[in-house]
Amino acid sequence: MSPHAAHVIELRNFSFxxxxxxxxxxxxxxxxxxxxxxxxxxxxxxxxxxxxxIDRILPGGSGSIDVCGRPLASYRxxxxxxxxxxxxxxxxxxxPFTVExxxxxxxxxxxxPFSSIxxxxxxxxxxxxxxxxxxxxxxxxxxxxxxxxRQQVYIAAALAQGAEVLLLDEPTTFLDYRHQSEVRGLxxxxxxxxxxxxxAVTHDVNQAALESDRIVALREGSVVFSGPPAEIMKPDVLGxxxxxxxxxxxxxxxxxPVIVPQVPTRSGS
Amino acid sequence: MSRAWTLGLLLVFAVLVLAAAPFFGIESVPVxxxxxxxxxxxxxxxxxxxxxxxxxxxxxxxxxxxSGMAFQAMFxxxxxxxxxxxxxxxxxxxxxxxxxxxxxxxxxxxxxxxVFAFAGAGVAILLVYGLTHSRRxxxxxxxxxxxxxxxxxxxxxxxxxxxxxxFTRTFHMLRWVMGGLENVVDFDEVLGVLPFVAGxxxxxxxxxxxxxxxxxxxxxxxxxxxxxxxxxxALFFAASLMVGGVVAICGPIGFVxxxxxxxxxxxxxxxxxxxxxxxxxxGGAFLIVCDTAARTVMAPTELPVGIITALLxxxxxxxxxxVRRAEL
Numbered sequence: 392m393s394p395h396a397a398h399v400i401e402l403r404n405f406s407f408x409x410x411x412x413x414x415x416x417x418x419x420x421x422x423x424x425x426x427x428x429x430x431x432x433x434x435x436x437x438x439x440x441x442x443x444x445i446d447r448i449l450p451g452g453s454g455s456i457d458v459c460g461r462p463l464a465s466y467r468x469x470x471x472x473x474x475x476x477x478x479x480x481x482x483x484x485x486x487p488f489t490v491e492x493x494x495x496x497x498x499x500x501x502x503x504p505f506s507s508i509x510x511x512x513x514x515x516x517x518x519x520x521x522x523x524x525x526x527x528x529x530x531x532x533x534x535x536x537x538x539x540x541r542q543q544v545y546i547a548a549a550l551a552q553g554a555e556v557l558l559l560d561e562p563t564t565f566l567d568y569r570h571q572s573e574v575r576g577l578x579x580x581x582x583x584x585x586x587x588x589x590x591a592v593t594h595d596v597n598q599a600a601l602e603s604d605r606i607v608a609l610r611e612g613s614v615v616f617s618g619p620p621a622e623i624m625k626p627d628v629l630g631x632x633x634x635x636x637x638x639x640x641x642x643x644x645x646x647x648p649v650i651v652p653q654v655p656t657r658s659g660s
Numbered sequence: 661m662s663r664a665w666t667l668g669l670l671l672v673f674a675v676l677v678l679a680a681a682p683f684f685g686i687e688s689v690p691v692x693x694x695x696x697x698x699x700x701x702x703x704x705x706x707x708x709x710x711x712x713x714x715x716x717x718x719x720x721x722x723x724x725x726x727s728g729m730a731f732q733a734m735f736x737x738x739x740x741x742x743x744x745x746x747x748x749x750x751x752x753x754x755x756x757x758x759x760x761x762x763x764x765x766x767x768x769x770x771x772x773x774x775v776f777a778f779a780g781a782g783v784a785i786l787l788v789y790g791l792t793h794s795r796r797x798x799x800x801x802x803x804x805x806x807x808x809x810x811x812x813x814x815x816x817x818x819x820x821x822x823x824x825x826x827f828t829r830t831f832h833m834l835r836w837v838m839g840g841l842e843n844v845v846d847f848d849e850v851l852g853v854l855p856f857v858a859g860x861x862x863x864x865x866x867x868x869x870x871x872x873x874x875x876x877x878x879x880x881x882x883x884x885x886x887x888x889x890x891x892x893x894a895l896f897f898a899a900s901l902m903v904g905g906v907v908a909i910c911g912p913i914g915f916v917x918x919x920x921x922x923x924x925x926x927x928x929x930x931x932x933x934x935x936x937x938x939x940x941x942x943g944g945a946f947l948i949v950c951d952t953a954a955r956t957v958m959a960p961t962e963l964p965v966g967i968i969t970a971l972l973x974x975x976x977x978x979x980x981x982x983v984r985r986a987e988l
Contacts, residue, residue, distance in 0.1 A: 472885030500885035
């Protein structure tokens with residue numbers, strides 16, 4: 392047994408270039424099975440690229456990525472899809488499929504070209520839609536949904552895909568408070584109750600600290616922090632990651648410091 | 661109405677159209693000609709002109725409609741047509757060049773113009789492929805730009821050749837680029853186009869689930885397990901060769917490839933597993949109807965079928981833009 396058998400994803404000295412530009416540099420970290428890991432970092436740090444590399448949406452790169460103890464390159468596409476599912480920032484640009492049709496497409500890795508959709512597939516779709524609360528608008532067209540509903544539908548499709556790892560690119564960035572908390576609750580349930588490993592990219596360090604087991608921070612393509620939330624919530628650590636100053640206060644119930652917005656400095660005052 | 665029923669009705673419609681169309685035309689040909697050959701001239705009209713031509717309309721309509729559908733899905737763009745990538749322009753340039761040179765020859769049963777047109781389509785396909793593939797990837801955005809650039813480039817060469825040609829030849833060129841089926845005599849052309857259309861349709865039929873996923877975005881499709889690169893490559897060549905094969909014989913018949921997939925999407929929804937067979941049936945039947953109209957509305961003069969499809973297609977296109985935009 393390898394020393395990191397518990398890791399579903401393991402990156403070792405992974406670097407990735409687009410053209411001449413090195414987007415990721417020597418990235419090494421592992422994701423444990425069942426872990427809730429959040430990736431943070433400034434704009435352009437390579438967070439989204441990292442997610443896409445892990446799911447081989449962007450193939451190539453140097454160093455290695457292992458998925459469930461096997462090199463990423465050894466997976467066939469459908470086989471990989473049964474392990475990892477990627478939830479992009481939903482742009483909603485698609486042909487007029489209904490929500491249910493869209494979620495059903497999550498079953499693609501289990502179908503071959505001429506097989507029909509079976510009971511197991513229907514059950515997986517039903518479960519995913521129940522769990523995400525999307526069953527209520529199963530027959531609506533994807534294009535008519537609000538941003539929050541759309542994000543829930545994308546997560547439902549990813550869950551229907553039956554992958555053990557969910558990669559999410561800023562799942563709550565454009566949502567209002569209620570939809571944010573719904574999506575967060577949904578991810579927490581999937582993680583806690585169904586044992587889905589979650590790797591999410593976000594700009595919201597407070598939420599990352601409150602909900603994840605571990606946080607990895609990227610800056611200019613390199614890992615500059617990896618550890619439990621309590622360790623990142625320090626002004627000097629955050630300052631090194633983001634290159635700006637931070638003000639923290641203790642959260643009333645979480646037992647963690649959180650970032651509070653600073654009063655903007657105005658000229659003349 | 662369930663999708664299976666809609667598909668069944670489309671099949672009935674296509675079969676009826678296919679069966680009836682050979683008996684319409686300038687010369688009246690009774691149905692009994694099928695089994696009683698007492699009038700040799702009418703038997704010839706039926707067997708050597710009408711039936712091959714109707715079959716060609718079926719193949720051309722089905723091929724153009726299917727490639728249009730595939731391109732619309734691949735580019736996630738409802739305005740994509742079989743001609744978007746410049747393959748028809750390449751074919752037209754080949755045909756126009758042959759007319760300009762005044763070369764009349766027959767190769768393997770195909771006219772010189774068809775041979776040149778097919779070669780032109782091949783050049784366009786390789787050019788678009790080469791330009792798209794040059795950066796170690798196969799991006800649809802690059803493909804679209806490359807296709808449009810190739811299309812414009814060939815179009816201006818066509819205009820140049822037209823400008824340099826004498827009046828008769830210019831007229832011949834103009835007539836060719838309108839598209840039409842009147843060159844189809846006997847089964848040679850039909851048998852020539854059949855492998856392109858049948859092969860292309862089979863490839864697209866095999867990839868209907870992948871097409872569904874690609875319309876939701878290539879990254880998402882990849883994450884769902886689609887081999888996006890291979891799928892796009894297969895679709896590009898299947899659809900392009902269908903277009904090339906059809907256009908080499910029939911010229912660039914417009915609007916079928918844009919319109920048929922949209923009408924079928926309205927009838928049966930966006931799921932390509934149903935949309936694909938519906939598009940084949942409707943595209944084929946629609947072009948047979950248009951061609952029958954082209955042969956009869958101004959008899960004894962024949963209209964180019966491209967005029968009929970465009971006359972029906974133009975208003976539909978505008979209506980589509982105004983009404984359906986929100987849903988596409």
